[in-house]
Amino acid sequence: MKKYIKQISIIIAIVVILIAGYAFLPNKNIVLAAQSVFNTKPYLLVGTSTPVFAGGTFAHLKGGISTSTTPILDSWAAGTGNALDSATLLVQFTATSTPPTLKWRYEYSQDAIDWYAEDIELTTNASTTVHVRDFAEHSWVFASTTAGTASNSRILKKIDVKTPLRYVRAVFYLPSDSSNAAIFTQWVSKNQK
Secondary structure (H helix, E strand, C coil), X not given: CHHHHHHHHHHHHHHHHHHHHHHHCCCCCCCCCCCEEECCCCCECCCCCCCEECCEEEEEECCCCCEEECXXXXXXXXXXXXXXXXXXXXXXXECCCCCCEEEEEEEEECCCCCCEECCCEEEECCCCEEECCCCCCEXXXXXXXXXXXXXXXXXXXXXXXXXXXXXXXXXXXCCCCCCCEEEEEXXXXXXXX
């Protein structure tokens, strides 16, 4: 009987030690979410003469004559060396006379040399999808009563931008019948650490 009690005591002690040891082992089933970070790395200034101020670019635009290209947002160099989770373009648009219409297009690249504009599907049916020959063009009409207006002559907008390739840039311009205006743009990107 003593031998039997001794054996049970040893088994209980081993079980207690195993349970106590298991409690201190790292749990491999725990999944922690990566932290999202705003990227602060410099942008590529390839192909633009627009001056950079306080992390953004400022330019005067003349209707039908000039364009302003943002610095290139490089998703690889913008933070962690991975693709971006999101990109936002902050735009400040200033005009003093007739309300102009700001137009822009996004261009994408994998090498910062060859730039591809956004595609537009004109029609889709069962056998054929027709694409227009032009690029996707975005438009914003200035109005001093627009939500986000900072003053009677300056309006602000946050634009979410897709990042399907490594590099993205935006080219801004005014139609030929538009009055002149000024634009300030700044990229804000975010990805996981």
